[in-house]
């Protein structure tokens with residue numbers, strides 16, 4: 640079973656991480672992980688631009704290297720970009736030394752290719768050890784999410800994905816989607832409807 644909402648108890652165990660923003664303001668924070676990937680990132684950019692919405696894209700360094708012009712389009716459209724390691728590594732499965740190298744390699748790529756300089760980091764798979772966190776915390780803000788769309792899950796239909804996103808989105812929410820090959824079919828069928836809901840419900844999208 641996949642939880643589409645991160646329970647407050649879990650958030651409180653890891654209170655150093657950012658799970659959501661201000662609950663008193665009608666702003667939400669759309670995030671797209673793992674790109675840029677041609678055929679899906681451009682689809683997302685289109686859907687956002689049509690509605691005047693903004694998002695934060697947690698990019699994989701290796702994809703920025705492969706598709707620099709697509710990465711630049713993300714920035715030029717007024718979106719934000721954050722670090723998602725160079726090869727999408729799972730913190731629980733690699734040494735802290737390698738993990739740091741991955742993050743620095745991604746940071747350099749974002750800086751050199753896009754001129755991006757910020758402290759936004761999202762751990763792939765949401766996995767990061769306490770040691771890795773302690774090494775990163777002075778330099779990075781660890782951005783998690785409170786609404787998990789489940790767009791990557793083969794057993795979750797686009798319709799369920801849409802319903803869950805709508806159900807759990809509220810003031811200050813950080814909503815996670817993925818702009819990658821596996822999520823293309825789902826996103827292409829539900830993202831426009833969700834973004835229409837965001838506008839109709841009176842939410843303002845902001846970047847992190």
Ligand SMILES: [Zn+2]
Pocket residue numbers: 672673723727762763764
């Ligand atoms: Zn990821």
